[in-house]
Amino acid sequence: MPRSIIRMALILGLLSAVGPFAIDMYLPALPRVAQDLGVTERTAQLTLTAYFIAFGLAQLIYGPMADAVGRRVPMMIGVSIFLLASVGATFAPDMGTLIAARAMQGFGAATLMVVPRAVIRDVATGPEGARMMAAIMIVISISPMLAPLAGSAVLALAEWRWIFGALAVASLISLSLIIFVLPETLHPEYRQKVNLSAMRRGASTLLGDRHFMGLTFIGGFGMASFFVFLAGAPFVYTQQFGLSPTGFSIAFAVNAIGFFTASQFAGPVAARWGMERVISLAVTGFTTATLVLAALTWMGFDSLPVVMAGLLVGNAFLGLVMPTTMVMALDPHPQIAGLASSLGGTLQMLTGGAMITIAGLLFDRSAAGMVTAIATCGVLAWLTAFIALPRLRLRGSRIGDRT
Template identity: 70%
Template sequence: MRDPLFRMALVLGLLSAVGPFAIDMYLPAMPQVAADLDTTEAGAALTLTSYFIAFGIAQMIYGPMADAIGRKKPMVLGVAIFLVATVAAALAPTIGWLILARAVQGFGAATLMVVPRAVIRDVATGPAAARMMAAIMIVISISPMLAPLTGSLVMAWGSWREIFGVLGAAALLSLFLILVVLPETSEPRNRQPVRIGQMMAGARRLLTDKRFMGLTMIGGFGMASFFVFLSTASFVYKHQYGLSPTGFSIAFAINAIGFFSASQFAGRLAEQFGMERVISLAITGFAGLTLMLTALVWSGADALPLVVAGLLAANACLGLVIPTTMVMALDPHPDIAGLASSLGGTIQMLTGGLMIAVTGPFMDNTSATMVAGITLCALLAWCAAAASLPRLRLGRMV
């Protein structure tokens, strides 16, 4: 990758990490939030659900906006909204207030998921874009490995409210990077005014594109597995295994290492073996490993090291799937890259929220139900791949 592209990837990675950081840094605090605001664990989990839903819906706004007025202005607007909501969350007197503030926060953070994807599409395609996406994952990987630890350290001298102070500082840094460091990559001649009819036509084109929808749902169910983990892990690790916020943070970081380590090989493997083969093999490995882990845990082998190791291995496979499906879904649609990115992101986030809602009633703060929920998502991702990838459907993965 040329140095300018690598530098741009690092900047985009820092910006893209803000949204995940706002989730991961907050996870160790969820039990304290439930106690402090006099609510149930399910009520505390709604602060994540509201974030995900707003995050998903907002992507349909920022994508077309990025196609119409360029890449930088939508990012400035979204980060400003995120900053205001972060202050509101820090001052929340009730769980209802916090749920609403987190929803607005997710609405703002969505811009940093949609627009960087469109920026990548502006400057690179194919394996080069996959390498850029992998470089972004290097920076994003800081979030699941350091954000929970940062959150637990903040709680050691303060409370969950101070966590939002750190997120506010991250928002200010993001504004600086967007305004001063990041170049505008959308040429004025390529911009398209926001027209509802045009958007509907573009959406119909994407929604009826079996390849686009198949790849989007593979990534959607893959991400849903991680959302199920996010919504349950802090309570499972606390109640079943007795971990402190710091202990949870360490276990969570280990679970995430596999995903982000493997993602760095996505571009290289795609060049050598082809994107479709990489996805086919990786999604099969993901489904197989989660099935094996579920069988072991339900048979009584539910020790913490086994659960952490099993999720580490499964997430390594998932790390090859997510960046590759993102690139493959956008490649055929350069003229509506912003809309394609936002629609794909919306579908994936809503899929994640739906899977949390579907699995939530069955969760009982044990690893057995947690890994079962993750496995359900993995199997649905494999089914989406089998339906949309000829190589997997015909059994020609090697």
């Protein structure tokens, strides 16, 4: 890739990492927050659910805004909201206030999910777009490894509230990058005024596009599996496996290595084999790995090394799925890339929030319950791919013919 594209990918990656940091840095403190504010584990998990729901819904605002006024203004607005919410979370006196502050954090951070995708679509498409998305994934994927460790370091020196103080500082840095470094990539002639009838037409086009919806929900169920892990791991790792906040952070980081490593091959592999083939094979691998892990845990092989190894393999396949589905879903819709990005992101985040709720109701707080919920997401992703992707559907019919 040209040096300018690499530089932009690095900036976008740093900006996109703010949202994951707001989730992952907070995870080691979740049991302590519940204890400090005198609430149950399920109530404490609402701070994650509120973040995800607000994050998802806000994307419907930032996407059309990015198509109308350019890419930089929505990011400046969203990061400013995130900054104020981080200050509010730092001084939250009770759980209700903290949940509200977390929702506002999600509302602000959503801009850094939607707009960078649209920026990528402005400057690159196809395999090059997948390579750029993979380059961004380098930074995003490092955050699950570094953020919990950073959160543990804060907990070792101060109370959990200072984690949100650190996030406020990170948002100030992000705002400076947007204002002083990031160029505008949407040329004025391509901007579209916010028009409700046009948005309805665009949304109708996207919702009626079987290919777009299929790719969105393949990525959505893959993302949901990670959200289920985020909600359950702090309690499973610390209570069932007896890990300290630092030990949990290290275990969490190991689980991210597979995703991080595989995502770097998404572009080259897609260029060689084709994006649809990569998605088909990777979704099949993810589903198989998580089902095998779920079976092992229910048979009593639910030790920490087994769980970590199984999730490492599953996340490696997921690392090929996520960047490829994002690029492939947006490629046919360059004129409404912002709306497509926001609608797709909203559907994915709401899918993740729904799966957290379902997992909380149907599965216990054990490793077996958590892994079973993750495998359920894998099965749903595979079924969606089977319906939406001709390559996978044809492969299934050939297997049926041979039998």
